[in-house]
Amino acid sequence: MAKSKKVNRAWLNDHVNDPYVKLAKHEGYRARAAYKLKEIDESLHLIRPGDLIVDLGSAPGAWSQYLRNRLSPRTALGGGAAVGALNGCIIALDILPMAPVEGVQFLQGDFREPDMLRQLAQALDGRLADLVVSDMAPNLSGIESADAARIADLVELALDFSQRHMKPSGALVVKVFHGSGYSQLAKLFKQSFVVVKPIKPKASRDKSSETFLVGIGLKPLPQPGVMAA
Numbered sequence: 001m002a003k004s005k006k007v008n009r010a011w012l013n014d015h016v017n018d019p020y021v022k023l024a025k026h027e028g029y030r031a032r033a034a035y036k037l038k039e040i041d042e043s044l045h046l047i048r049p050g051d052l053i054v055d056l057g058s059a060p061g062a063w064s065q066y067l068r069n070r071l072s073p074r075t076a077l078g079g080g081a082a083v084g085a086l087n088g089c090i091i092a093l094d095i096l097p098m099a100p101v102e103g104v105q106f107l108q109g110d111f112r113e114p115d116m117l118r119q120l121a122q123a124l125d126g127r128l129a130d131l132v133v134s135d136m137a138p139n140l141s142g143i144e145s146a147d148a149a150r151i152a153d154l155v156e157l158a159l160d161f162s163q164r165h166m167k168p169s170g171a172l173v174v175k176v177f178h179g180s181g182y183s184q185l186a187k188l189f190k191q192s193f194v195v196v197k198p199i200k201p202k203a204s205r206d207k208s209s210e211t212f213l214v215g216i217g218l219k220p221l222p223q224p225g226v227m228a229a
Helices: 002-017 019-027 034-044 062-070 114-124 144-165 182-192
Strands: 052-056 089-094 104-108 129-134 166-177 193-199 210-218
Touching: 019 034, 034 062, 034 166, 034 193, 034 210, 052 062, 052 114, 052 144, 062 089, 062 104, 089 114, 104 114, 114 144, 129 144, 144 166, 144 182, 144 210, 166 182, 182 193, 182 210
Parallel strands: 052 089, 052 129, 089 104, 129 166
Antiparallel strands: 166 210, 193 210
């Protein structure tokens, strides 16, 4: 119990003194995660005015806030609060509730459930996304093989969704973790996209094995009976 309290106290101390936590509070973002997507976007120039973007695992809304800012003609100095008309469309989804972000259409439900995927497809209304971003992660059990399977399942679902509902020129950003199963997911991305970039943003904690895989430009799906190259 004493050790647990020490760990919690150390984590809280690190969190309170984290420069990205302070910056998020100052700029009006709901979480420091906004700066992970910001760094990925600034590195690869993924977001353009007029884009249709799907934000998977969106709660508490920091990524949606950043996306909202990038699609606004004018952005407030605060960062997390955008002003002006939304030049594009953002559809966000999470199993947890999310406080509204102006201009963002939010769906609450489990991305792993077929009914939720149908609702998301209905929200797209036949349109193809320019960008799909996923900060989804399962509740980790500490059992490496089980956790790797859960992570892979979410990544594969996001990839399958993108192959069905994203423009061939579009991009997919997913959260993954180094360790068991990472090399297989990286291989899957290389089979599925023209360009693949692994990125560990500076805003990701040093102690975390979290990283992000970015796939740009979908490769054509193999035809039945045809071996993939």
